[in-house]
Amino acid sequence: MSPKFETLILDENENIAWITLNRPSRLNALSDMMLSELSVVFDYLASTENRVIVISGAGRAFSAGYDIAPDSEEVGYAHTRHPVEDRNRQLSNIDLFMKIWRHPVPVITAVHGYCMAGATQLCVFSDITIVAEDAVIAASPAIPIGGGFISPLWATVTGPKRAKLMSFDAGHRIDGMTAVSWGWATQAVPADDLISHVKSLAKSIARTPLSILTLKKEAINRVAELQGLVSIARIGAETDALLHLTPEVQALQESIKTHGLKAAIAKFNESN
Template sequence: MTYKTIRLDLNDKVATITIDRPHRMNALTPQLFEEASAAIDAARANGARALILTGEGRAFCAGADLVADEGYDGLPDDLGELLDNYYNPFVRKLADLDIPVISAINGPAVGAGMGLALTADITVMARSAYLLLAFVNIGLVPDAGVTWLIAKGAGRTKALELALLGEKLSAEEALDAGLVTRVADDEAVLDEARAIATKLAHGPSVAIGYIRKQVAMALNQTLAETLETERKHQSKAGFTEDFREAVAAFGEKRKPIFKGR
């Protein structure tokens, strides 16, 4: 498939999707969501075991494109329909993946772009980048799941501060707030994300898939419910080839070679 708004690279079981609209600071359009969704399916079909999201040029993503552009008619009258048809299905797709997602936040992540960045399991943020919930500045409310992500990650107080004031949050502030995993020098962001993704791509993929779902479920479960989830996933993980390989490698005093099965 030929992509116009993104690039897909698959190397060493790691798929990298780069949002490629630098002239619009990688702002989001329906076509971009369609292409990114198709790229994820293609990557999984070709054996990807980890996914990186990043942006081309100086921005990660400026959020929804507010202005009509070549091949793009601009925002519809009913923004709820836009969320129903494009934003929400894509966020759910990322959340439902059975492979880990890493975001390399190479520059500003604004509005829904902030939501996409924080949806990842591991987030590596450039030192000069910033996060910005800009919705209130244009008379809108947060979307792309970012309300939930910030409230769960940093708490109610921080979520309200960011959403109501619409002020920039630096990389170091985002790290201190628990919203991103690591901060790296600008030129090292993608390399660090790739190193993490490669490690995960060569890990026990079945267990990794269960772990990402288990943590997401735990955010809304009681202890008793979490214990039951852990029991169910552990039972399944215990029957994998990767677990048997790990036990054999332990006995033979060598590193396990995981095949993702």
């Protein structure tokens, strides 16, 4: 029997497992609970006969990234924590994404609406990313409360100069077509066709036996890992923990706690 979730919807049909991020009122922001449930669902799916996994988002966004609003259960950004605890917390997120990366079957991310910051990490660790042409994609939040956790992963798929653009310019956004031309995404399709296209692709992939898919995925993953993907991901967590200790970032964290996220972003934009 498949597990039940509060922040995810899991549907299994015809050797395809479809995971829907289901916090639409928060644009599917990645809360502690959602991250924990993603870990549970991938552990469960590792013991099934599914040949493809798809991750999509409910409502008008794929995901707004880590939930950094002051009223969120996620306390990693708007609150102070010990630097080692901070680093370990972020490494635990990398461990989750590695479950996706090393899962025995292909994982497709279907991106529509907003895909921001931490949500782009999830996509980098998936095997195929199909985006709506008008999707809004950003590697960093609109307020610079960290830096180094997410953007280094972008460099592995887009190259360092584009990763620097996305990192240095807080909240810099690109659309789905640009994401494909940069190499961050696999294909872009009209928004209205996204789900039908991904369903068709998943069904086509699922024609191949599980053992063949597993070995093909492992072979390609080894190339990326030899190029340093895993080390780069862990370095990012350490860099971010250091940046969270800077007076500038702590001041922005305090602004989020005091004024709320939207007001803190507005104040940052007005003062710079």
